Amino acid sequence: MPHETPRSLEKDGYRAQLARYADGRVLLRSRQGTDMTAAFPEIAGAALAQLPAHTGLDGLSDLYGCLRRRTS
Secondary structure, three states: OOOOOHHHHHHHOEEEEEEEOOOOOEEEEEOOOOEOOOOOHHHHHHHHHHOOOOEEEEEEEOHHHHHHHHHO
């Protein structure tokens, strides 16, 4: 969306990095390096099920949407 800035997009989510390791570990961390993996087990589970080993992703995650679905 050309009218949106990267900062405005973060109002509905978190900037995060995800790492899927060969030994089966998944790490989801914030831009500041805080480990958020335990807070979002559905994302960690999906990464294990769907991503190949040695995969790294960096981007905006709709973690806010995950939290909303848990409480509804």
